[in-house]
Structure formats: structure tokens, C-alpha cells
Amino acid sequence: MASPFRYVRHLARYRRIVSVLARHGFGSLLEGVRLDQRLGIPRRLFRQQPEVHVAPSEHLRLALEELGPTFVKMGQILSTRPDLLPPEYIAELSKLQDTVPPAPWEEIRAVLHAELGRYPEEIFETFDPTPMAAASLAQVHAARLKDGRSVVVKV
Numbered sequence: 001m002a003s004p005f006r007y008v009r010h011l012a013r014y015r016r017i018v019s020v021l022a023r024h025g026f027g028s029l030l031e032g033v034r035l036d037q038r039l040g041i042p043r044r045l046f047r048q049q050p051e052v053h054v055a056p057s058e059h060l061r062l063a064l065e066e067l068g069p070t071f072v073k074m075g076q077i078l079s080t081r082p083d084l085l086p087p088e089y090i091a092e093l094s095k096l097q098d099t100v101p102p103a104p105w106e107e108i109r110a111v112l113h114a115e116l117g118r119y120p121e122e123i124f125e126t127f128d129p130t131p132m133a134a135a136s137l138a139q140v141h142a143a144r145l146k147d148g149r150s151v152v153v154k155v
Helices: 004-032 035-039 056-067 069-078 087-097 105-116
Strands: 124-127 139-145 150-154
Touching: 004 035, 004 056, 056 069, 056 087, 069 087, 124 150
Parallel strands: none
Antiparallel strands: 124 139, 139 150
């Protein structure tokens, strides 16, 4: 049996996920599995109306992008499964394969500090805050070490 503390620790994240999905029109699905009762979320949240000029498949892609890298990766996997989803969903989720927005520079800087124990400007002579490429779980930046060597840094 899972610890109740683990549940409480993740409650804010669960609520955020539900909120994003409800805002994109998936409230009735969430309500159907009684997440309102399980997470203590008001039912009115599930009844939000999404923008009507946006197709449901696009709402799904937008929600996955908003929820972050793990959800983008799930969308990428689903985009390869025409046996599970209709063609319009496959086409929309396929956009996640190559149009992932990069993480903000401050987030990248914080990750580098957490992983390396120092900020980029302490390690590199130069570090381009604009990524050369971005994918669902990482992005790459051009940099130059203090000894003059050019490197590419995957974050």
C-alpha cells in the first residue's frame, strides 16, 4: 500500500494535470473516473469549455506540451500508434516529434547549477542561451570552455 505522504506530496502536481486537461476539454473524461472525489477538486473545474475553434486533437497536443517533457514524450509515442488513435490525432501528435519549444534559459541555468555545482558562466568562457536544437527531454547549446575548445552541451 502506498504511503499517504507520497499522495499528499504529489497532490499539487495531480491537481495541475487535472486542471490543464480540464481546460483543454477533457473534463468529462476526468469526471468519469471520479478524479473530482479522489483529488478533492471542485466538479465545476471539469466543466470548463475549451476554445471551440480548436480541434480536440489539437487540444490534446497543447495540453501535453503545457504539462511538460514527460507528457510530450507520451504524445510522441502515441503519434506512432495508428492502431490506437484516429488519423487526425496521429497527425496532430506527430507535431510533437519536431516542434518542441525549448526550455527557458533560467531553467537550463538552474539545471546546470544543480548538476555541476556551478553556474555556466563559472565553467564556460561562453554559453549560448539559445539552444541549437530542442527535443522533448533535452536540448543542446553551443559553448566554449575556458581553454578555448568549442563544445556542445546537452541539458
